Amino acid sequence: MRENVNPIGSAISARSWVREKFFLGLAPTDYIKRLITPFNIIAAVLVIPGLFLIGIRFYQGLGAVTPASQEDPWGLFLNWGLFAGVPLSATGFVLGTAVYIFGLRKYYPVVKNAILMGFLGYLFAVIFLLIDLGRPWRLPFPMFVSFGTASVLFLVAWHVALYLSCQFLEISPSIFEWSGWRTLRKWALAFTVALTIFGVMLSTLHQSALGAMFLLAPGKLHPLWYTPYIPALFFISAIAAGLCMVILANLLTKRFLRDQADARYLTSVDSITIDLGTATSFVLITYFALKVVALAHGDHWDLLTTSLGRWYLLEILGFVLLPCFLFVYGSRKRNVGVVQFTGIFTLLGIILNRFNVSLIALNWNLPNREFVHWKEVVIVIAVVTIEILVYRWIVTRMPILRDHPEYEGEH
């Protein structure tokens, strides 16, 4: 590829490579000027206070930005970043399975985006962990220093680390297409099926393990949510979350990143969205049935009339059964709008479930509880905004919503 032997020439070509790849082909000054948009200004306003508070957290300790409760040790960083963030990042494994294992090629146009979202979701789950851990620099300890093999969290740690690497490899062909490294791309593509299988296995285990963590808190988690079925419930709802995140991404990319997508993507997303709606309705009815089995198994019907019982009913009737019917209705009528709305609705339901299990119904019997500190909210908003910016940075450069013209037809 490189014909330039003379050093000045190669320096110039390296510079133009950087300009081409990182600055969208613009001169750095032009690029910076182009960055000043209303969207970016809003993003900066959301990010800067959060970064400041993260600084305070590392200077004064976790107690400076959280309720610092000895009874309720986990706060928003884990409720949102880990317990809700990981199921919402099931996109990659769900779509990867459909396309590469079940051979459903129809969903190929959205699979790269799904894997990218999965990868970023896990990456940012780890970032939230780094903010939340007392000694984040010891994050590799469970991998290399000391093994607590009897711990469910040990399994989660290993699997999240492995799956993050796995998803990076899965998305790497797009990175190599962007950077133009053909041989590496070919190598990475050869592992697609193996990586997908590996990813499904890891996802099955750690999605359910996140639920299994709460098996160790029988006296603390409200009996309506505490059930031996919690690992299965977490796994099944993670599939629904993955599907609905793709529905949401289809909606948003078609509206805001239209210029980054190819015609194949744009013409197929709506029909894919409707299919995903149908698929989610099946997942949700399974989930609902298992919820009812768990309720019967726990035999706590009397608790349904308490205030937390009504909250529980709202969760399973309002945010599981109702969206299930709406999906059936929307996909029957082939109404994309209804399916998109229901997708967002379902996502809220799954976030609600994870917040219930890890925050609201956990330690429900303690008096005077402080659920969140406003500083935690500011930090979470900042990190999520950064995640969106990173996603946009990648999608505007790499062939995610489109196929790279040089490699078309090779997939």
Added chain:
Amino acid sequence: MKINRRDFFKKTAAVGGSLVLGCLGGDARKAFAAEKNKVRPDCFAMLTDLTKCVGCRSCERACVRANKMPARKIGYFADLSVYKEKRRPDAQALTVVNSYENRKWANPVYRKIQCNHCIEPACASACLVGALKKTPEGPVIYDEDLCIGCRYCMTACPFYIPAFDYFNATSPAIKKCTMCYPRIVNGMVPACAEACAVQAITFGKRSKLIKLARERIRTQPDRYIDHIYGEHEVGGTDWLYLSGVPFENLGFLMDLETVPYPEFTREFLTAVPFVLVTWPALLGGFSIWAGRGKETEENQTSTKEKEGSKK
């Protein structure tokens, strides 16, 4: 229809590769299962007799000194106004005494709180780096050099005991009673038991303490209620309590089962190797099958097309 040989090898290699990767990744050789119930040697334990405690807080003072916790103001431990509220152990105190009104006697009942040193501790089974450990001697101890600060032990502990140093940015640690493990291994008695002027805290082998407690209940049935707290709760703890008033009046948790906590996750952990082995095989097989199906379809459509063009 036909898969060529090269293709077949490629796919089989992919499936096999993911299987191997899976086993490595899942660390199947350790199988994740929690250690099986062993018949435990008779451990050291503590017995707190709440009918004897006079609330002098000497145990609190001895604890702070023995564990080299930050010193308190002069007179802090003589100040009885702390009894106005219910306290809990935290990063500054590994044990605290609370006061409870009762109808049986004119004086309040005092309750000392600290780690109960479960025989099968939830915290140790929660810790992903093995920083919390049940020692063969009895105490549940904590290794600060391993702790990553995830605080799962705090969520797991049924007694809400481990406390976290929330306002330490550089070396936040979990704080909890260690039953004075360093003293025990040197043949000494835990500091609180030594400091207690009314012998409300007894240190000894668990079987002996249970016998002693039963004896007290038998000989003074009016003084004690017939319950040794910690004998069976959460599968048994190495800190036992006797009381003259029902334990629920003293803030003890009464809805705990007698199952040791590590049992609650054992079933899940046993299922892990099963998924590690079956999933890759099933999915790999399925992907090859799906691939063949697709090829057949393509072949059929192409033959149909050919036939169509012939006609």
